[in-house]
Amino acid sequence: MSNAPYGVAVSVDPLVRRVLAPNATPFTGTGTQTHLVGRDTLAIIDPGPDDDAHLAALLRAIGDTPVAAIMVTHTHRDHSPLARRLAERVEAPVVGCAPLALDDLGPRADAAFDDSYAPDRVLADGERIDGDGWTLEAVATPGHTSNHLAFALPQAGALFSGDHVMGWSTTIVSPPDGDMAAYMASLQKLFEREDDRIYFPAHGDVVENPRRLVRGLLGHRKQREGQILRLLRDDVAAVPAMVARMYAGIDQRMWPAAERSVLAHLIDLRQRGLAVEEGDAWRAA
Known part of the structure; x- marks a missing residue:
């Protein structure tokens, strides 16, 4: 860097x-x-x-x-x-x-x-x-x-x-x-x-x-979306629990920020009919 x-x-x-x-x-x-x-x-x-x-x-x-x-x-x-x-x-x-x-x-x-x-x-x-x-x-x-x-x-x-x-x-x-x-x-x-x-x-x-980097960023976000959908199917319903699974190898100081991006994915999935929000929890649609 x-x-x-x-x-x-x-x-x-x-x-x-x-x-x-x-x-x-x-x-x-x-x-x-x-x-x-x-x-x-x-x-x-x-x-x-x-x-x-x-x-x-x-x-x-x-x-x-x-x-x-x-x-x-x-x-x-x-x-x-x-x-x-x-x-x-x-x-x-x-x-x-x-x-x-x-x-x-x-x-x-x-x-x-x-x-x-x-x-x-x-x-x-x-x-x-x-x-x-x-x-x-x-x-x-x-x-x-x-x-x-x-x-x-x-x-x-x-x-x-x-x-x-x-x-x-x-x-x-x-x-x-x-x-x-x-x-x-x-x-x-x-x-x-x-x-x-x-x-x-x-x-x-x-x-x-x-263009190679942007292609990789698109793929990375699709990968994260897939992880979230699998966690929802496994009944991992809370955003902090998802982040702990998805970002296990990342500096935990970054976890609050990761929670924001996971939430953004969940909102997108909800808008596409793939996830349902229930209070502070989420489930697969």
Whole structure:
């Protein structure tokens, strides 16, 4: 997994640099990566947590280069809170996903939503922002959150995948805002995008064979769904008991997050008529 020093702009493509925020946790890996796109004018993607050291690092990396837009993939607190402070310093608009005010029911350190996020412009699927030598196109990818966007950079054959596809772990889908059916549909949408040769995720390493990874993520979720259905048939009815069986070899600090994704699977199965919810328990339909 990427282990670049905090606060240093690292080139990952002739048009792209990244700066790692100092917010490493079991949920964020080594931290959140802010990407700087362009040369003579810049777009800043996912400014990150409201952290003074990270703001100073971004201002050093930007220098005197004009900033066309500060772009946000989604509004979890490790991605968007620094947007407004940075926008005021570099005199650029905040552009990207829609705002979202929702109390997350899951015990995830990275999943609290940023209720201060107020974009100057919300991008719909397919809308573009242009700079000097670059174009960024919004690609709607709901699932991890309902407002999640990825951004395609056709000049590099690249996609900034936010948290929808990460370079170190599978993403968490946490109801009520996280939606497994939407997540799977978004993965399929990305798999069908044949021109994206590389992904720059917000967490972890650059993804150099993205369609292979996305195919694997689709298969992984189908495998988890199959495990859940088998457990239901074996009368394992409670989500914590399912997680203890399914994630026995995983760090138990991650089990609360795994419970959120298992719940998302169960809700999807219920909507498809394959599972029934009975209070805190579930059974096969």
